[in-house]
Amino acid sequence: MRPAQRENFQRLLTPRHIAFVGGRDAAIAIREARRRGFAGRMWAVNPRRDTLEGVACVPTIADLPEAPDAVYLAIPAAAVTGALGQLSAMGAGGVVCFSAGFKETGDAAAERALIAAAGDMALIGPNCYGLINYVGNSALWSFEHGGWSPGYGAAIITQSGMFSSDITMSQRSLPMAYMVSAGNQAVLGLEDFLDAFATDPAVRAIGLHIEGLQDVARFERAAQRALERGVPVVALKSGSSHIGAALTISHTGSLSGANELYEALFARCGVISVSNPSQFLETLKLLCVTGAPRGAQVAGFTCSGGGATMLADHAERIGLSFPAIEGAHRAELKALLPEIATVSNPLDYTTPIWGQAEHTYPVFSRTLTAVAPDFTVLVQDYPATGLDDSKVFYLNDAGAFARAASEHQVPAAILATIPENMDSDTRRMLIAQGVAPMQGIHEALNAIRDAAGWSAARARILSEMPAPLLRPLAEAALTGLTEDTGKEWLRTAGMPVPAGGVVPAREAARAAAEIGFPVALKMMSQHLAHKTEAGAVALNLADPAQLQTALTQMSNAVAAYDADAVTDRFLVEAMSPPPLAELILTLRRDPQFGHALVLGSGGVLVELLGDAVTLLLPCSVAEVKRGLEGLRLAPLLRGYRGRPAADLARVADAIHALSRAYLQDCAKIAEVEINPLFVYPDRVMAIDVLLHRVAGD
Helix, strand or coil: CCHHHHHHHHHHHCCCEEEEEECHHHHHHHHHHHHHCCCCEEEEECCCCCEECCEEEECCHHHCCCCCCEEEEECCHHHHHHHHHHHHHHCCCEEEECCCCCHHHCCHHHHHHHHHHHCCCEEECCCCCEEEECCCCEEEECCCCCCECCCCEEEEEECCHHHHHHHHCCCCCCEEEEEEECCCCCCCCHHHHHHHHCCCCCEEEEEEEECCCCCHHHHHHHHHHHHHCCCCEEEEECCCCCCCHHHCCCCHHHHCCHHHHHHHHHHHHCCEEECCHHHHHHHHHHHHHHCCCCCCEEEEEECCHHHHHHHHHHHHHHCCECCCCCCHHHHHHHHHCCCCCCCCCCEECCHHHCCCHHHHHHHHHHHHHHHCCCEEEEECCCCCCCCCCCHHHHHHHHHHHHHHHHHHCCCEEEEECCCCCCCHHHHHHHHHCCEEEEECHHHHHHHHHHHHHHHHHHHHHHHCCCCCCCCCCCCCCEEEECHHHHHHHHHHHCCCCCCEEEECHHHHHHHHHHHCCCEEEEECCCCCCCHHHHCCEEEEECCHHHHHHHHHHHHHHHHHHCHHHCCCCEEEEECCCCCCEEEEEEEEEECCCEEEEEEEECHHHHHHHCCEEEEECCCCHHHHHHHHHCCCCHHHHHCHHHCCCCCHHHHHHHHHHHHHHHHHCCCCEEEEEEEEEEECCCCEEECCEEEEEECCC
16 A cells, blocks of 8 residues: 555544445444444435435535545446545545446446546545444444454455455454455555554454455565565465467476465465365364464363364364373373373363362363473364353363363363354353453364464575565467477576487487487477377387387388378487386466476376475575475485385475576576486486477577
8 A cells, every 4th residue: 555545544443533425325334333432423415305314414425524534435337436526625634435337347448547536545445345344343334243252353355245244254263353345456465464463453363255366476575574574474376367379389288277376375474275164163262262282282172082183183184283281291181081081192081070169170280291382272062052051161171271271371262163163252251361261163163273273384484585476478379389399498597407419210220320329219399399299209219129129110100190290300329227206397487476386296106196385486496495395206306115215305396496587587487397207316317398488489
């Protein structure tokens, strides 16, 4: 935001007065402002009504008594630009524009005029539900809304109006600070809200529902600033973008599309990525109530063996740890537990002491001493309303658990196995004690894992802040080059390739003799992007006779595949020894994200395995190494079953050096795909390459 816009956004967020411009929709917004508890002045503008919901109307914007801090605008699209111009001229702070009929209908010119008319006003929308301030009790909102705040909470920005409404109605007791339905984002975008809310002391976490980003580099800067300020960001990404025809010829489209690029962006910025609305809300709830734990070691309690097993099973799948209780601590706990109980973590403390705080508190406290966890959880499914005679026993244990966690300064959650088995009163009571009321075992454990991962990612990223993303290059027509040309570029860039050269068929035997048998033979043609399918590759040719046979068979096979692809240019290369592992490596441009590096399991099983990681460029050597370590192929690189291990630092250095060379030449070189890249204990070797150059360069 520009400085004037930022000042006006604060006026919009915490207004002294609100002007409601319109008819029926403006009347609804007045009711919602009252529902939220807005205590400031309200004015209404409507030339055909005397009042709206009891608020006296003036006929025009010019008749308002003074420039309003906030405006709710719900008038026909044709009148919006003129209204905004009037409001801007009189010094209004900000506008929620509910009106639709702009870019979303294809009328880009109308939206450009709207932007110009808004001037320095903070404008949300058009085509949006609006803004709710739960902390300051103001609302410019288009429908009935729910939600609550204990004085702090999450700031949520969505690109879907209905989803924002759904969140306010959720039965999750998520502490809320602000809700923004961003609509078209004509003036203020998701990046602006992210940056503004990260400095608000009432905001403990920020939730983003993203359908698409307008400016990836600006998002990166805003997300990194939130990370610096210690405000976790949780993103729910929906939808996908067109990958572009330029990528369909390579394997990259199947390994690293738009969703993978978004995930790479989130990982780069320390943004927690979730895949469904329930996980979105539960993760935000945990972060707002307990904050992010420093690590992933957990102490768990249940009054059921089944609950303990479910905790342990899912934790093992997602990488959370329940450390064992060892030594003298075991004997001390055994003395506190009923005979039928087994000392373990997670700990089923069993029903004989259930609901008796004088017995359960010592168990909770002693276990936390023994384990010294980063987080602790208690599983409790509360009785339904009307069947709550036993609820006091649940609450006794909840209070004992909360006390023990507080005394040991361990962040804590009580979680229901079935999400709906925790009533609103209980949820709010737990939040008041600093205990997160989590709904669903998987959602709770996933949230703990992701929050702990955020802590680790924050420390790592702040210690080695990535260089800013490069500005995307304009889309351009591409020309595919033959493998020998691609390998010449690789040699220049410092990437090892097999010894060899291109010769006509009559000189193939001489070239092979100079290189030394066995050799590989490949026909070079711009019509052969994938040579194997065309029969244009022959490997392990041991002598001149096999070479001659291969030349004849190859020419016939390619002619049958595509007569226009046949050439008398053959790449003769030394055969490389079997590697420890085969990688695929792609460097490519993207019209939205700039440039990316894709690493994955290579060879003939690329699409079948789908084992790949995407990194946005520029990246560091450390990021490349972490990417390699995250592949399912990683055990082979580390030395599987006694086989030699690759020097991952050296492999990462070679790949990083190639990425730097690509970025230096990316105005001309649009995509480089190496498949396979052979990995040896002490080196790498590019066996095949597909290179695309910008047409005309």
